[in-house]
Amino acid sequence: MLEIVFTDGRIGSKAVKIIGVSENAKIVSKALNDDEAALVKKAVAQSGFKGKNGTFVEVFGTGGKIIVAGLGDKPDAVSLQKLGGSLAKKLFKDAVACYYVEEIKGCKLSLAEIAHNIAFGLTIGSYRFDKYFTKKKQEEYPSLEQVIFKVKNPEAVNESYRRFAALGNAVRYARDLCNEPANYLTPEVFADDIQRLSYLGLDIEILDKKALQEKEFGMLLSAAQGSCNDPRVQWRGKPDQEAFDCGLVGKGVTFDSGGISLKPGAGMGDMKRDMTGAAVVVSSLKALALQKAPVNVIGIVGLVENMPDAMATRPGDVVTSLSGQTVEILNTDAEGRLVLGDIMWYLQSNYNVHTLIDIATLTGATMRALGNQYAGIFCNNDKLCNELIKAGEASDEKLWRLPLGEGYNKMINSDIADMKNLGGVNAGGSTAACFLERFVLKGNAWAHLDIAGVDTEDKGTSLCPKGSTGFGVRVLNYYLNAKN
Ligand code: BES
Ligand code: MN
Ligand code: ZN
Numbered sequence: 001m002l003e004i005v006f007t008d009g010r011i012g013s014k015a016v017k018i019i020g021v022s023e024n025a026k027i028v029s030k031a032l033n034d035d036e037a038a039l040v041k042k043a044v045a046q047s048g049f050k051g052k053n054g055t056f057v058e059v060f061g062t063g064g065k066i067i068v069a070g071l072g073d074k075p076d077a078v079s080l081q082k083l084g085g086s087l088a089k090k091l092f093k094d095a096v097a098c099y100y101v102e103e104i105k106g107c108k109l110s111l112a113e114i115a116h117n118i119a120f121g122l123t124i125g126s127y128r129f130d131k132y133f134t135k136k137k138q139e140e141y142p143s144l145e146q147v148i149f150k151v152k153n154p155e156a157v158n159e160s161y162r163r164f165a166a167l168g169n170a171v172r173y174a175r176d177l178c179n180e181p182a183n184y185l186t187p188e189v190f191a192d193d194i195q196r197l198s199y200l201g202l203d204i205e206i207l208d209k210k211a212l213q214e215k216e217f218g219m220l221l222s223a224a225q226g227s228c229n230d231p232r233v234q235w236r237g238k239p240d241q242e243a244f245d246c247g248l249v250g251k252g253v254t255f256d257s258g259g260i261s262l263k264p265g266a267g268m269g270d271m272k273r274d275m276t277g278a279a280v281v282v283s284s285l286k287a288l289a290l291q292k293a294p295v296n297v298i299g300i301v302g303l304v305e306n307m308p309d310a311m312a313t314r315p316g317d318v319v320t321s322l323s324g325q326t327v328e329i330l331n332t333d334a335e336g337r338l339v340l341g342d343i344m345w346y347l348q349s350n351y352n353v354h355t356l357i358d359i360a361t362l363t364g365a366t367m368r369a370l371g372n373q374y375a376g377i378f379c380n381n382d383k384l385c386n387e388l389i390k391a392g393e394a395s396d397e398k399l400w401r402l403p404l405g406e407g408y409n410k411m412i413n414s415d416i417a418d419m420k421n422l423g424g425v426n427a428g429g430s431t432a433a434c435f436l437e438r439f440v441l442k443g444n445a446w447a448h449l450d451i452a453g454v455d456t457e458d459k460g461t462s463l464c465p466k467g468s469t470g471f472g473v474r475v476l477n478y479y480l481n482a483k484n
Contacts (some may be wrong), residue, residue, distance in 0.1 A: 001172075002126050003146040004119045004160065006154040015148060016065045016097040018087070020118075022104055023051040023073040031100035032151070036061045040068055053079050054086035054462060065094070066426065075107050077117045078396040080461045083247040084121020085462030091144045116164045122147055123168035125463045129179040166290030166401070167477050171447040174276075174283035174470030178455065182255035182272040187303035188317045190254060190275065191232035194282050194301075197257040200289035207233040219321040223335035224304035226259055226312025231304040233343055246484055247353035248285070248299040248476065249344050251336045251360030252278025256306045259332030260314055266308040273468055274336070277360040279304060280472035287477050295480050300347045302339035303464075306332070322346055323439055326417040334421045336362045337432055341439040348441045355384060358436065359449040359472050365428025366402070367453030374400035375454045375471060378433035381445035388447055392481035397471055402429055409434040448476075 019029040049057045053072025101115045161163035209230040224231035278301035322342040366376040377399040379385035392399040408430040414420035423431025440446040454471040457464045
């Protein structure tokens with residue numbers, strides 16, 4: 001993995017020299033000597049480079065390679081992260097580079113913040129999932145090992161970088177989990193993986209199938225019973241603490257075939273990512289632990305595989321949830337809400353949790369409504385909703401509020417049980433959210449993030465290659481850190 005270093009010392013001559021310039025600004029940098037400055041000026045004039053974010057000019061001076069990096073118009077934290085991501089690609093075949101951190105005119109960020117955001121972008125933008133290639137060509141692997149940031153007070157800058165370093169680590173971890181094929185990442189393997197995080201001081205407990213049966217997680221088990229991969233529930237945090245600032249709940253369907261209500265074949269492979277919510281919860285706790293963030297957070301994830309089998313739940317079956325409420329399962333492909341309802345109930349009834357955020361790749365309907373620009377947020381509390389939306393803007397994992405309400409809630413009343421797991425053809429995101437709301441204890445603040453449209457990157461961006469995005473780790477981390 002790419003190493004990030006902050007220093008005010010001498011920089012070796014092998015390092016590619018990088019300077020940033022805003023859109024249409026003059027290039028003035030103390031990092032360049034007169035010869036270099038002249039060379040750069042000439043190259044910039046010839047290339048038509050205007051400083052647009054993510055564009056570069058390359059010059060070979062006597063001292064080695066120089067890259068002029070466009071910072072764009074009015075650079076801010078997010079645009080600097082994106083620039084970092086573009087730099088990761090630009091430097092793909094170099095070994096060491098040094099970014100000379102200088103003030104940006106009209107930009108409110110401190111020098112440390114400028115360095116932090118670019119470094120964070122480099123860290124997540126250089127992410128690759130390539131473990132299953134056996135014959136990848138040498139040229140296809142990045143050779144970039146280290147990016148140095150030349151700054152004043154490097155110790156202080158390095159210390160405050162911990163927050164971003166941890167977050168970068170957590171985002172990459174979430175992507176690794178989500179990109180993993182479902183034959184490797186079964187509920188059991190996922191649980192083992194999580195257990196290994198106890199080295200960070202996290203308390204981790206895993207309930208296996210037997211424990212889930214004893215405790216009567218009837219709904220969750222109904223979604224798992226068609227699979228030979230047994231379900232797991234796990235949670236973490238510090239259960240001895242008085243009250244938790246927040247409880248996180250994640251959908252961890254390691255593969256969603258739809259069950260007996262089988263999904264169509266096209267694109268079904270993407271359903272290996274139907275555990276993104278769980279990966280985000282686990283990674284969020286990892287980030288907080290690495291950051292030593294002063295917040296008390298507990299998380300729970302429900303890990304199941306939704307498969308068709310002679311033992312599988314049939315459409316029309318009625319099951320009893322952990323809360324005691326009965327559910328008529330009209331579509332076995334609406335399994336996420338079954339998993340979440342039970343674990344939400346478990347968390348609230350066993351721990352001192354009054355603010356609850358669940359995150360899940362829950363509905364195609366929300367994906368259709370918002371595409372990959374926003375995740376949907378459904379929330380019973382305006383303050384919580386606004387804080388999350390704000391964190392979404394700051395972290396560039398944006399949330400758009402969608403409605404709950406009695407009109408939608410009525411749509412999941414069943415003729416023969418307390419509720420059914422299916423609304424009508426319309427407003428699928430809202431009826432799913434109303435289903436979850438029936439498992440929120442009275443008085444608790446709750447937000448539901450439906451990330452079905454944003455969990456996957458189809459084309460690849462500066463900050464994320466094709467595949468899993470790990471959407472949610474950043475917005476939750478910004479939100480939880482802002483609580484103090
Ligand atoms: N995991 C899917 C939702 C999903 C769809 C995630 C597309 C990512 C991309 C979920 O379990 C599901 O199948 N939902 C159904 C619910 C329906 C049967 C009520 C859906 O949205 O079609
Ligand atoms: Mn499904
Ligand atoms: Zn699903």
